[in-house]
Amino acid sequence: MPKVAILGAGAMGSGLANALVEAGWDVNLWGTWLDDHLIDAIEEGRPHPRINVVISGKVRPFRSAGLEDALDGVDVVVVSVASQGVPKVTEMALPGIAKAKALWLTSKGFMPVDGKILLLPDGIRSIAKAADVELPPIVAIAGPVKANECAAGEPTATIFGCKSRDVAVEFARAARSEHYCIEATDDEVGVEICAPMKNVYAIMLGIADGLEEKTGKPHHNLKAATFNEAVREMSILSTALGADPATAYGLPGVGDLEVTGLSGRNKVYGVRIGRGEGAKGALQAMTELEQTVEGVPALPLAISLVEQSAPQIKDRLPLLYAARQIVEEDVPDYAAVLARAVLPPKP
Ligand SMILES: NC(=O)c1ccc[n+]([C@@H]2O[C@H](COP(=O)([O-])OP(=O)(O)OC[C@H]3O[C@@H](n4cnc5c(N)ncnc54)[C@H](O)[C@@H]3O)[C@@H](O)[C@H]2O)c1
Numbered sequence: 001m002p003k004v005a006i007l008g009a010g011a012m013g014s015g016l017a018n019a020l021v022e023a024g025w026d027v028n029l030w031g032t033w034l035d036d037h038l039i040d041a042i043e044e045g046r047p048h049p050r051i052n053v054v055i056s057g058k059v060r061p062f063r064s065a066g067l068e069d070a071l072d073g074v075d076v077v078v079v080s081v082a083s084q085g086v087p088k089v090t091e092m093a094l095p096g097i098a099k100a101k102a103l104w105l106t107s108k109g110f111m112p113v114d115g116k117i118l119l120l121p122d123g124i125r126s127i128a129k130a131a132d133v134e135l136p137p138i139v140a141i142a143g144p145v146k147a148n149e150c151a152a153g154e155p156t157a158t159i160f161g162c163k164s165r166d167v168a169v170e171f172a173r174a175a176r177s178e179h180y181c182i183e184a185t186d187d188e189v190g191v192e193i194c195a196p197m198k199n200v201y202a203i204m205l206g207i208a209d210g211l212e213e214k215t216g217k218p219h220h221n222l223k224a225a226t227f228n229e230a231v232r233e234m235s236i237l238s239t240a241l242g243a244d245p246a247t248a249y250g251l252p253g254v255g256d257l258e259v260t261g262l263s264g265r266n267k268v269y270g271v272r273i274g275r276g277e278g279a280k281g282a283l284q285a286m287t288e289l290e291q292t293v294e295g296v297p298a299l300p301l302a303i304s305l306v307e308q309s310a311p312q313i314k315d316r317l318p319l320l321y322a323a324r325q326i327v328e329e330d331v332p333d334y335a336a337v338l339a340r341a342v343l344p345p346k347p
Contacts, residue, residue: 001025003026003027004028004074004076004078005070005074005076007067007077007078007089008035009030012106013106015150016106016147019177020175021058022180023176025175028062029055029059030067031062031064035063036063039062048151051147068096071095075100077102083110083297084297086124090127090128094133098135098136101137102167105120105138105140107120111123111124116308117305119189121140137163138163139161140162140191141160142161143158144259144260146264154179155179156179156181157181157183159185159252160185162185168186189242193241193248197230197233198253199266200266201234201319201323202261202264202266202267203293205226205230206261206272208220208270208274208338209270209274211335214276222339225343226319227261229341231248233317236317240309241310265286266294269286273327274335278330279326299327318342
């Protein structure tokens with residue numbers, strides 16, 4: 001039976017824990033110093049507070065002080081914390097990661113390292129290099145996965161991306177169950193670009209829904225044009241950074257954007273902006289509700305990534321730059337800014 005340590009007992013770490021139990025894995029679930037209340041619920045057999053699903057009694061929970069025990073003898077380590085926690089948790093777990101056969105990553109985001117914006121796997125590689133630790137292969141996990149449905153055993157399609165296709169296939173086979181079904185790709189870069197970018201674009205999809213609430217008139221055409229432009233831009237950026245252009249049109253791009261644009265914190269934030277709450281006011285309201293909007297910190301990092309690593313495509317990313325005007329500059333004519341970015345120009 002393969003053994004895994006999942007680091008982060010939040011929604012996704014816990015959802016994956018249930019999926020891997022169903023696939024026959026031996027699962028350790030480690031909670032960070034922020035997760036004691038989540039571990040309490042898991043230990044007491046109560047529904048997980050973030051996803052309202054009971055975590056399998058076969059999952060072994062560990063509190064933050066028990067990291068070494070959680071990592072003992074595992075085949076795979078999964079980093080499943082919010083992107084801002086990835087550097088610290090990776091550093092803490094490096095001795096265990098180095099002994100594993102693979103490091104999986106459900107976290108989504110970009111990592112600034114010495115002023116340069118890196119994709120998460122490259123950020124992790126640079127942390128390991130600085131510590132003189134040799135890493136096992138990294139498997140980037142993405143796709144349209146809502147943690148609550150994954151935890152509850154609802155049908156779920158996901159994708160494992162690893163530079164070695166053989167490794168991606170090996171683990172996609174090993175982790176598959178009747179409900180958790182996994183594609184394999186060697187396009188690590190494409191998977192890792194789509195994962196955080198779709199959070200930014202989901203905000204823009206939410207704005208179209210908010211405009212409907214504000215005006216009483218449907219804005220489905222605008223939303224569909226926004227979806228189309230978002231996918232095109234993910235593909236353009238991925239291609240510029242060496243990825244397969246098709247990845248953005250598969251589970252990590254179209255698939256994840258669809259599910260993220262239906263519900264979730266990025267979309268809700270966009271709806272608030274569309275309703276007319278203002279980008280700053282809407283963010284404050286989300287913060288007061290303890291709702292982290294991952295697309296907001298990802299936006300300036302995405303723009304820096306483009307300007308550092310692919311400046312030649314800037315003009316082909318109007319929706320990304322419109323997001324900056326709306327979210328960071330809080331422009332009052334956000335509806336017009338969005339429409340200009342996504343409607344085709346005069347031929
Ligand atoms: N929820 C989903 O459906 C889903 C699906 C796929 C991927 N993801 C990704 O998985 C990651 C975790 O998301 P989630 O939904 O589980 O979030 P969550 O808010 O439920 O849990 C966040 C986890 O990160 C840890 N964390 C937060 N801030 C930290 C910090 N500063 N330092 C160290 N650890 C910190 C928390 O302790 C917790 O374990 C995110 O990057 C998210 O994009 C989520």
